[in-house]
Amino acid sequence: MVNLVAVQMTSTPDVEENLSMVEAELARLKSDTPPLVVLPECFACFGTRDRELLDVAESSGDGLIQRRLAEMAKRYQCYLISGTYPVKANTDDKFTATCQLYGPDGECLADYKKIHLFDVAIDDNTGSYKESKYTQAGTEVVTVQTPIGNIGLAVCYDVRFSGLFNAMGDIDILVLPSAFTQHTGQAHWHSLVKARAIEKQCFVVAANQTGEHANGRRTYGHSLIISPWGDTLAELPTETGSIQASCDLNDRQALKAKMPVMQHNRFRSDFV
Numbered sequence: 001m002v003n004l005v006a007v008q009m010t011s012t013p014d015v016e017e018n019l020s021m022v023e024a025e026l027a028r029l030k031s032d033t034p035p036l037v038v039l040p041e042c043f044a045c046f047g048t049r050d051r052e053l054l055d056v057a058e059s060s061g062d063g064l065i066q067r068r069l070a071e072m073a074k075r076y077q078c079y080l081i082s083g084t085y086p087v088k089a090n091t092d093d094k095f096t097a098t099c100q101l102y103g104p105d106g107e108c109l110a111d112y113k114k115i116h117l118f119d120v121a122i123d124d125n126t127g128s129y130k131e132s133k134y135t136q137a138g139t140e141v142v143t144v145q146t147p148i149g150n151i152g153l154a155v156c157y158d159v160r161f162s163g164l165f166n167a168m169g170d171i172d173i174l175v176l177p178s179a180f181t182q183h184t185g186q187a188h189w190h191s192l193v194k195a196r197a198i199e200k201q202c203f204v205v206a207a208n209q210t211g212e213h214a215n216g217r218r219t220y221g222h223s224l225i226i227s228p229w230g231d232t233l234a235e236l237p238t239e240t241g242s243i244q245a246s247c248d249l250n251d252r253q254a255l256k257a258k259m260p261v262m263q264h265n266r267f268r269s270d271f272v
Contacts, residue, residue, distance in 0.1 A: 002148045003035035004173070005078075005244040006207040006223040008236045011046035013214055015056060018044050019068050025242050026076040034104045035244065036148060038207040039083030040223070041097070041156045041179040047214030050134045057086035057095040060111075066100075074106035079148060083177040083207065084114060084155055089136040096136050099155055099177055101144055109146065112153035113138025116161055124183040125216050131157075141167045149173050149249050152202075156180060159192045165200055170262060172249050176206040185220025197226040201256055203247050210238050228252040 007025050011018045022039060029035060044065050045056045058065055065085050073080040080102040086095035097114035115138045117131040141164060142153045149172030156178040158164055165174070174196060180189050185208070197204040203226065210221030221238040225245045233245035256262070 001033070001246055001248050002173075003031040003033065003244055003246050004203060004205045004225050004233075005029065005035050005037040005242055006205050006225055006234070006236070007037060007039050007043075007242045008208060008210050008221055008223040008240055009040050009043055010211040010213065010219075010240055011040070011043055011209060013045055013048040013052070015044050015065065018046075019065070021240075023072055026072055026078065028242070029076065029078070029244070031078075031244075034077050034079055034148065036079045036081070036151070036173065036175070036205065037242075038081040038175045038205045039177060040207045040209045041084045041177040042209065043083035043177070044085040046179065046209060047217065049215065050131070053086045054093070054095060054134060057088045059088050060098075066108075069100065069102050070106040070108070073102035073104060077104045079103055079146065081153070081175045081177060081205075081207075087113075091136070094134055094136040096138060097131075097155060099153055101146075101151065101153065103146070110142055110144040110151070110153060112142035112155070113140070114155040114158065115139065115164065116157045118157045122181060122183050124181055125218065126181075143168050143171055151175060152200075159196060160188075162196075162199065165196055166265070166267065168200070171200060171202050172252065174200060174202050174204045176204060178206060179209040180220045182218040182220050185222065189220055189222055190224070193224050194226055194230045194232075197228060198230040199261070201228040201252055201259070201261055203228060203249075203252070210240060228255050
């Protein structure tokens with residue numbers, strides 16, 4: 001059994017305030033075994049202008065956010081998915097939206113850089129989004145084998161691109177830190193998250209931002225934990241806080257035996 005947890009936040013531009021919010025949620029967790037805790041996208045700093053995130057960006061492997069994440073994972077004995085925070089890229093005018101997995105010993109086990117960037121126009125208060133202006137896209141698909149299962153990492157807008165998940169191969173748990181807008185979330189959030197769970201026959205932990213932020217952006221909330229069959233195991237509508245579900249990975253093995261979708265997939269990456 002593995003305890004899956006999604007933390008829902010209304011993150012602010014204040015890094016220390018957001019880190020304190022995360023620690024408060026972790027302190028409330030009760031689990032007999034190390035849980036997998038997923039934070040939302042932009043958990044450490046949200047609601048400011050994208051340009052100002054360059055000042056928050058840390059060097060890979062060194063910085064306040066990374067130290068605090070490692071300390072919290074160790075103190076609260078959990079597998080901790082960092083959501084995303086800005087990490088310095090190879091040019092001075094860009095950062096990467098980096099999502100990391102920390103183990104219960106405080107070690108960083110995986111580092112994923114968001115691949116698909118949100119450059120869109122939608123009918124909300126912001127109107128136009130150009131994430132690529134200051135964010136450098138990642139290029140690598142990331143999965144990591146852990147004692148609690150094989151975990152695939154993706155972020156927010158990635159959820160619309162099924163090829164990414166096909167490239168992950170067989171995973172037990174998909175983590176999806178997000179900051180879905182109110183407009184797109186209301187239209188597509190539940191459908192997309194459930195689709196990924198059903199097609200991968202895996203558990204999905206989708207942690208979202210919620211509410212109105214300092215810059216006027218509105219995010220959808222409705223963090224989800226979904227079963228490999230597409231059932232909603234837990235959902236948090238619009239308030240901040242956390243949800244959790246105790247899951248048996250044997251359930252997905254039984255489903256795969258009855259319906260071997262991956263074997264039947266004629267377009268998987270290893271098909272010859």
